[in-house]
Amino acid sequence: MTNPYGVSDAEFNIIKLQAARRAGLRKEFIKQKTNPFKHASEAGYVFDPALQKFLSMKVTSLEHFQANTRTSLFGFCAIVLPMFTYGYVLWKHRTNRENQIRSGELRYRDRSFKFA
Structure with a gap:
C-alpha cells in the first residue's frame, strides 16, 4: 500500500528518518546556542567542525587547483x-x-x- 504522498514506503521511511535527524540536530544547536556559559570563549558562536572544514576548503581551493x-x-x-x-x-x-x-x-x- 502506498502512502498519500506519492512515494514508496521505503522512501517515505527514509524521509521521516532524515526529518527526525534534522530536528534532533536543530534542537541540539538551539540548546548549545542559547547556553550563555558554554560558548563564551568563542564570542557566543557555536563551533561546528564540519562547517569550519567546508569553509576552509572553499577558501583554499585556489591553492589546490591543478589545471x-x-x-x-x-x-x-x-x-x-x-x-x-x-x-x-x-x-x-x-x-x-x-x-x-x-x-x-x-x-x-x-x-x-x-x-x-
Whole structure:
C-alpha cells in the first residue's frame, strides 16, 4: 500500500528518518546556542567542525587547483569563446551598419543615435 504522498514506503521511511535527524540536530544547536556559559570563549558562536572544514576548503581551493585538459576546455568554452563570439557579432553588426550608412542604403532619419 502506498502512502498519500506519492512515494514508496521505503522512501517515505527514509524521509521521516532524515526529518527526525534534522530536528534532533536543530534542537541540539538551539540548546548549545542559547547556553550563555558554554560558548563564551568563542564570542557566543557555536563551533561546528564540519562547517569550519567546508569553509576552509572553499577558501583554499585556489591553492589546490591543478589545471588539466577538462578545466582548460571549460575555461575556454565558458569564458574566452563567448567573449570573442560576442565581440565578433558586435564588430560584424557595426561594420554592416557603417557600410549601409556610407553607401546611402540607410536614410538619415532611420539611423539610431543620429543626435549623438
